[in-house]
Amino acid sequence: MGLIDRFQALFRPKDRENEPATVAMPPPRPSSVLARFNVEQGRRATVEEARRMYDEDPRVRGIIQTLARDAVKNGFELVVEGPRAEEAQDVAQAMLERVDFWSRIDDWVRLTLRDGDSFLEVAANRQGDIVEISRKPTLEMYVRTDEFGRFVDPMRAYYWADRLASVSERPPDHAIYFAEWQIVQASWDRDEGSRYGQPLFASARKAYKRMTEGELDIAIRRKTRAGMKYVHSLEDASEADIEAYKQRNQAALNDPFAAVADFFSNKRTTIQAIQGDARLSEIEDVLHHIRTFWMASPVPMSLLGYGQDLNRDVLDEQEKQYRRTLEQVAQWVTGQFVRPLLIRQWLLRGIWPDGLTWSVEWASKEVSTVAVLAEVAKAVVALRATGIVSDETLLRMLSHVMPDFDVKAELARLREGRPDEIWRMAQLAGGQDGAA
Known part of the structure; x- marks a missing residue:
């Protein structure tokens, strides 16, 4: 073998x-x-x-x-x-x-x-x-x-x-x-x-697809519709006048990052600023898909x-x-x-x-605070005083409350016949003077 x-x-x-008694397998x-x-x-x-x-x-x-x-x-x-x-x-x-x-x-x-x-x-x-x-x-x-x-x-x-x-x-x-x-x-x-x-x-795949598509739509919308635009109105201008105007102001028109843009014209000209899309912050539909996706x-x-x-x-x-x-x-x-x-x-x-x-x-999984440790110490002293719970069980219970508690080391000390120091520390933390 x-x-x-x-x-x-x-x-x-x-x-x-242990094989179940069944009819012959078809x-x-x-x-x-x-x-x-x-x-x-x-x-x-x-x-x-x-x-x-x-x-x-x-x-x-x-x-x-x-x-x-x-x-x-x-x-x-x-x-x-x-x-x-x-x-x-x-x-x-x-x-x-x-x-x-x-x-x-x-x-x-x-x-x-x-x-x-x-x-x-x-x-x-x-x-x-x-x-x-x-x-x-x-x-x-x-x-x-x-x-x-x-x-x-x-x-x-x-x-x-x-x-x-x-x-x-x-x-x-x-x-x-x-x-x-x-x-x-x-x-x-x-x-x-x-x-x-x-x-x-696995169950969130459809919601994830809708969520990512919605986020992509938002990104594209912001890129194409968020910026400010200008309407230049030249009174009684011909096509040649408009082209000449664009040539004279080409540097300002082509620089979207200019802090100050100066435009020049020899006709009556009006420049009107048009704000970007003011509804870009409306993303409740995408948030709905995010919450649905997060249900998994x-x-x-x-x-x-x-x-x-x-x-x-x-x-x-x-x-x-x-x-x-x-x-x-x-x-x-x-x-x-x-x-x-x-x-x-x-x-x-x-x-x-x-x-x-x-x-x-x-x-x-919790991080122990001073207040939590004080309450735990009081509970340990009170439980030991009842005599119902053994010292070994109490030490194991402490390991569930205190993530860094080395229960193996403390059990070894307990088996060596030196438990007094452990309980004295618990009594001090719990605010008691005498032995339980």
Whole structure:
């Protein structure tokens, strides 16, 4: 048995036991095959359009980069309990450091939001350690599932090819196959039963087109209609007189940047100034398209330069809503990236994940102020006084409120039997003198 076969057997050891009892699978229906072929073509067009939006518009790029950075910037703490918990935690932490997870996760999240999917190839050595993770081209990776969403062959669950699959869904001869465990497919906004996710701005494509067309119209209108013009009226002048007048004043007529223009005429002449278009500031239609386009963004407009006519209460509410959104995105990162990697690593090292109780606790995204820290310190002292919450749990709770709190170092101090200094500092910050 080869290395890939052995690892696949570890990844799905109970395929036959858990296989649902169904009737024999019928051959693929022509309508479903054609529908999935159309999905492949439509997916490519959607992703390419989303990439153009990202490449050409700083708003799209700024929204995706901000969301990806804010969702993962403070990292998480892995808490593992159960048999072999300490070994499992050490194995997981070593794997995350080995694959440079912390410096690459924001890129993986950013590109997944842009494309709708990321396909991460997991490479392991003979000892069962994941030693490398590489992201494969989104539009060249294909999923081999039936119309019920199950892999046709777990040993050939994904393939990499440089052209679209045929209508019969037979992979091309030059395709490179991957077993199910070798690829971590992270998808944004994927429907149940769907093979692929959707880019973050997939639903905003029409609004984006109208928005950019409107902004281009405004720019052209300003360039052609914003400048001041002059009407020169020469009384009883012939065509020859007008041409002679234009020749005499050619320098002034051809210099639109002249601060003072002097015109000369030997006839009764009137020069009337005509102001530029006075309605250029009316751009409500374009603002409507901008707001419609921004509905696809979890990042509030006010955080990226569109905060006009908003009071402090509205801004505070938008910020709170954004923080709640970041919590949801962080949970999505856990489910799409962290959990699959941890499960693969534990299985490859012979640790059964179902025998563990584990959680990923993301740190707070808020910047702690002096007032916040004082309130936190008071809450810590009060909770410790109840005796209901253990010291270790309190330290873990602090890591959620204080982004820079090194919970590992403090837990080490606690286990060394020197917790007094920690709680004394909390009491001082909370304004209490005695021990709780």
